[in-house]
Amino acid sequence: MEKINKSILSKVIKARNPESYKGNYGRILIIAGSLPFGGAAILSTSAAVHTGAGLVTVLTIPEKFTAMNTAVPEAMTLDYNDKEEMIDAIVKNNVIVVGPGLGTSPKTEEIIDTVIKNINPDTTVIMDASALTVAAEKSIDLTSIDKLILTPHQGEWARLSGLDIPEQTPDNNLSALNRIAPKAVLILKKHHSEIYSSEEVLQIDDGNPGMATGGMGDTLTGILAGFIGQFGFSLETISAGLYLHSYIADKINKTDYVVLPSKLISKIPKYMMKFSN
Numbered sequence: 001m002e003k004i005n006k007s008i009l010s011k012v013i014k015a016r017n018p019e020s021y022k023g024n025y026g027r028i029l030i031i032a033g034s035l036p037f038g039g040a041a042i043l044s045t046s047a048a049v050h051t052g053a054g055l056v057t058v059l060t061i062p063e064k065f066t067a068m069n070t071a072v073p074e075a076m077t078l079d080y081n082d083k084e085e086m087i088d089a090i091v092k093n094n095v096i097v098v099g100p101g102l103g104t105s106p107k108t109e110e111i112i113d114t115v116i117k118n119i120n121p122d123t124t125v126i127m128d129a130s131a132l133t134v135a136a137e138k139s140i141d142l143t144s145i146d147k148l149i150l151t152p153h154q155g156e157w158a159r160l161s162g163l164d165i166p167e168q169t170p171d172n173n174l175s176a177l178n179r180i181a182p183k184a185v186l187i188l189k190k191h192h193s194e195i196y197s198s199e200e201v202l203q204i205d206d207g208n209p210g211m212a213t214g215g216m217g218d219t220l221t222g223i224l225a226g227f228i229g230q231f232g233f234s235l236e237t238i239s240a241g242l243y244l245h246s247y248i249a250d251k252i253n254k255t256d257y258v259v260l261p262s263k264l265i266s267k268i269p270k271y272m273m274k275f276s277n
C-alpha cells in the first residue's frame, strides 16, 4: 500500500492569488448536529472555516444557532427542518458535508434523500458518521453521486460494508466499496487511516492515540470540505486533507497527552501557510 507523505501538502496547498475573493474558495454546506450532538456540527464547520473555505453555511436545528454563531461567527446558519431552505442550500453549494452529529432519527434519512435528489452533478458530497449509519440501515443507494467521499471509522464501515473489523482487509474493502459506490473515495479511519478508490489504495503513517477523542472525525470532514472547495476534487486533495489532520495532531501530541479537536482546528491556518510557500 502506497504511503502518503508530507510532500503532498506543498503540492496541494496553493498560495492565494492577490486578485481573488471569497467566491474563489468554495461554497461549503455542512448538514450536521441535533439536540445531543451540537458539538459535532460546530467542529466540522469550524474546521472548514479555519481551512480557508470561502463561504460556509451550516444546516442544523434552530436550537443550536446561538451556540453555532458564538463558536463560529464566520458561518451562516439555516434550519434543516425547512425543506425549501434545505433544497435551496443544496443547490447553491459545491461541497456538502452530511452526517456529523445528525443522529439516526428518520430526519437523517430524509436529509440524505434530499441531498441525493437535488445536488448538481459537479458537487462533492462527504458522508460521515450518522449519515453512514443510516445509509447502511436503510440500504440507501449511493451510486448516483459522482463525487462522493465516505469517511467511516471501522465501526461505521462494518455497518456499511458488512465486514467485521478483522475482515477489513484491503481486498475486502475494495470489493465492498465497488459494490456500495464504485465511483466513491473511501477514507477508512483508524490508526494509520487508509484511502480506497478505483485509482489507488493509500495509507498515512501519521496520527496518534491522542486523537482518540470525540469530535476528531467531525473535524476531518471540515478540513476535507475546505480543501476540496479551494483546491478541487482529486485523490491528491483528499490525501492532503487527511494528512494535514494527522500531521497537526502529531505536532500537538509532542506536548499534549490528548489532542483536542478545537486546538487542532486553531492551528490549521498556521500550518497551511507554512506549506503554501
Ligand SMILES: NC(=O)C1=CN([C@@H]2O[C@H](COP(=O)(O)OP(=O)(O)OC[C@H]3O[C@@H](n4cnc5c(N)ncnc54)[C@H](O)[C@@H]3O)[C@@H](O)[C@H]2O)[C@@H](O)CC1
Binding pocket: 036, 037, 038, 039, 040, 041, 099, 100, 101, 102, 103, 129, 130, 133, 153, 154, 155, 156, 189, 190, 214, 215, 216, 217, 218
Ligand atoms: N461533540 C459531539 O457532538 C460529538 C458527536 N458525535 C456524533 O455522535 C454520533 C455517533 O457517533 P459515534 O462514532 O460516537 O458512535 P457509533 O455508534 O456510530 O460508533 C461507535 C461504535 O463503533 C465501534 N468502533 C469500532 N471501531 C471504531 C473506531 N475505530 N472508532 C470509533 N468507533 C469504533 C465502537 O465500538 C462503537 O460500537 C455521530 O453522529 C457523531 O458525529 C461524535 O462525533 C462524538 C462528538
Ligand SMILES: Nc1ncnc2c1ncn2[C@@H]1O[C@H](COP(=O)(O)OP(=O)(O)O)[C@@H](O)[C@H]1O
Binding pocket: 129, 152, 153, 189, 190, 191, 192, 193, 206, 207, 208, 209, 210, 211, 212, 213, 214, 215, 216, 217, 218, 219, 220
Ligand atoms: N489511535 C489512533 N491513531 C491514529 N489516529 C486515530 C487514533 N484514534 C483515532 N484516530 C483518528 O481520529 C479520528 C476519529 O474519528 P471518529 O471516530 O469519526 O471521531 P468522532 O466521530 O468522535 O468525531 C479519525 O481520523 C481517526 O483516524
Ligand SMILES: [Mg+2]
Binding pocket: 128, 129, 153, 217, 218
Ligand atoms: Mg465520527
